[in-house]
Amino acid sequence: xxxxxxxxxxxxxxxxxxxxxxxxxxxxxxxxGVGVVMAGTEGKACSAGNLVYHKTCAQSWITYxxxxxxxxxxxxxxxxxxxxxxxx
Amino acid sequence: xxxxxxxxxxxxxxxxxxxYFRHEKAKVIEQQEKDRASKAYGRPLVGxxxxxTTQTGEPYTEQNLLGKWSLVYFGFTNCPDICPAELDKMxxxxxxxxxxxxxIFNPVFVSVDxxxxxxxxxxxxxxxxxxxxxxxxxxxxxxxxxxKAYRVYFSTPPDAKPEDDYLVDHSIFxxxxxxxGQFVEAFGQVATIDDMLEKMRVEIxxxxxxxxxxx
Numbered sequence: 001x002x003x004x005x006x007x008x009x010x011x012x013x014x015x016x017x018x019x020x021x022x023x024x025x026x027x028x029x030x031x032x033g034v035g036v037v038m039a040g041t042e043g044k045a046c047s048a049g050n051l052v053y054h055k056t057c058a059q060s061w062i063t064y065x066x067x068x069x070x071x072x073x074x075x076x077x078x079x080x081x082x083x084x085x086x087x088x
Numbered sequence: 089x090x091x092x093x094x095x096x097x098x099x100x101x102x103x104x105x106x107x108y109f110r111h112e113k114a115k116v117i118e119q120q121e122k123d124r125a126s127k128a129y130g131r132p133l134v135g136x137x138x139x140x141t142t143q144t145g146e147p148y149t150e151q152n153l154l155g156k157w158s159l160v161y162f163g164f165t166n167c168p169d170i171c172p173a174e175l176d177k178m179x180x181x182x183x184x185x186x187x188x189x190x191x192i193f194n195p196v197f198v199s200v201d202x203x204x205x206x207x208x209x210x211x212x213x214x215x216x217x218x219x220x221x222x223x224x225x226x227x228x229x230x231x232x233x234x235x236k237a238y239r240v241y242f243s244t245p246p247d248a249k250p251e252d253d254y255l256v257d258h259s260i261f262x263x264x265x266x267x268x269g270q271f272v273e274a275f276g277q278v279a280t281i282d283d284m285l286e287k288m289r290v291e292i293x294x295x296x297x298x299x300x301x302x303x
Binding site for chain 2: 011012013014017020021058059060061064065
């Protein structure tokens, strides 16, 4: 098993992963600030953060992180709904 | 009609059955004790033969797991955060466990991304993690066979291209295998370093009392 043809997309090192996570966290913090959950629905806000995010992270990672953010909020919603139901 | 004879037969049968059941019950209990003593029950069928290639191009099979306690993790180099976190966790565990028991451990990283993860790529990737790691890669069929043996789910399609940008969905476990290459435990993401060290401590101690050595 050895493929010497197309060179695969650059392998992110530990530092590159770290940079991507930091860009993601900064962008998500900005989204929190404008009360937006779904990345991409914030209009003109956070565009600088979004740019850095897209520069430092692969698209598949961006899709994955954004989806996880959405699921995280949905789970929080369900948990707080369950809590308030239990209190009755 | 309830005659004395039939009454006698009835009682005799009753007593006979009583002794029969007592005898059978004693047999069952004895068998259970035997099973418990040999630990022959409750071992899930995880693991088995496989054949892949290391980051230095050497062949690597289930034979290479013998003689040490192996920690096997399935992942891929293009993983956004979970694989690096699990590999870091394994690194910390190795440091602590080696201090406690000596160099009797064998950490293995198995790639479930045959289209992109070559031996050289996995070699570069593992430079960021504990130096003892062996990384193994293989063809789609070889990876699929090993995942089947280890009951690992992975989502890589057989026709993925190396230049594609995709993530691989996969089971997230660190598998502890004993020096005979047999499955001991699967640690999930929520397993803490202390949990895992404690489990390893118990297993190594049991192994030592049965075999006289720690590996």
